[in-house]
Amino acid sequence: MITTLARSHSGTTSERGGIIFRLLFLIAFAVLVFLLYLARHPLMRMAGNFWVVDEGPVASDAIVILGDDNYPADRATRAAELIKAGWAPRVIASGRYLRPSASIAELEEHDLMDRGVPQTAIVRLAHRAENTHDEAEAISQFIASKGWKRIIVVTSNYHTRRSRYICERLFPPGTALRVVAARDSDFDPDSWWHTRLGVKIFAHELVGMIVAMWELRHQDAQTSSANMPASVSPEHRQAVAGLCVSPTLSVYS
Numbered sequence: 001m002i003t004t005l006a007r008s009h010s011g012t013t014s015e016r017g018g019i020i021f022r023l024l025f026l027i028a029f030a031v032l033v034f035l036l037y038l039a040r041h042p043l044m045r046m047a048g049n050f051w052v053v054d055e056g057p058v059a060s061d062a063i064v065i066l067g068d069d070n071y072p073a074d075r076a077t078r079a080a081e082l083i084k085a086g087w088a089p090r091v092i093a094s095g096r097y098l099r100p101s102a103s104i105a106e107l108e109e110h111d112l113m114d115r116g117v118p119q120t121a122i123v124r125l126a127h128r129a130e131n132t133h134d135e136a137e138a139i140s141q142f143i144a145s146k147g148w149k150r151i152i153v154v155t156s157n158y159h160t161r162r163s164r165y166i167c168e169r170l171f172p173p174g175t176a177l178r179v180v181a182a183r184d185s186d187f188d189p190d191s192w193w194h195t196r197l198g199v200k201i202f203a204h205e206l207v208g209m210i211v212a213m214w215e216l217r218h219q220d221a222q223t224s225s226a227n228m229p230a231s232v233s234p235e236h237r238q239a240v241a242g243l244c245v246s247p248t249l250s251v252y253s
Contacts, residue, residue: 074183
């Protein structure tokens with residue numbers, strides 16, 4: 001009888017302990033959710049500003065505008081400011097073909113001239129690239145052919161981090177790269193979640209960055225292999241570089 005009562009008391013105590021634990025867990029979870037709710041705007045501002053890289057201009061051989069500029073031509077506007085301030089003697093208007101006889105590069109050239117850049121300072125670079133990766137490759141080949149080593153890349157604020165990641169890996173070795181952000185009327189990093197387009201751009205960059213990291217992982221492996229100490233065997237270097245050879249994926253523009 002005494003043993004039965006002891007077991008019953010122990011079971012009741014254990015049950016009460018379980019209920020108290022679950023109650024404390026729910027209270028802690030509710031507090032966490034409430035704190036996240038209060039901090040949602042600072043967290044989203046932090047997330048929006050994460051995509052923005054603005055390194056500032058330095059004296060360079062050329063400024064490059066990445067295509068596709070938006071309707072107000074914000075990228076061309078920023079590039080024109082840099083040219084007129086004397087940071088480079090020329091600006092490369094990079095853009096894909098829309099038709100065999102028309103390209104976004106021509107539109108960028110027109111925008112630059114409208115903003116006071118002389119036509120003699122504009123270099124039009126039309127190509128068939130459909131994404132940032134392919135465009136960076138086209139630009140890389142072009143600047144290599146010209147021997148230009150100091151490059152300023154101008155693109156939309158939200159596009160700067162991914163552009164720098166890609167260009168650092170695809171531009172010719174020894175290129176001194178600076179990325180300058182152009183204000184974008186479609187994306188405010190401090191309030192992007194208030195508009196459908198802002199949310200779409202944020203999601204687009206998130207996916208695009210993941211794809212870029214996947215696509216260029218072999219470049220990182222080759223760099224790691226090249227930076228290994230001389231004591232590392234050639235077989236090990238080849239193994240590290242070979243881990244990342246695979247078919248590529250498309251990077252979002």
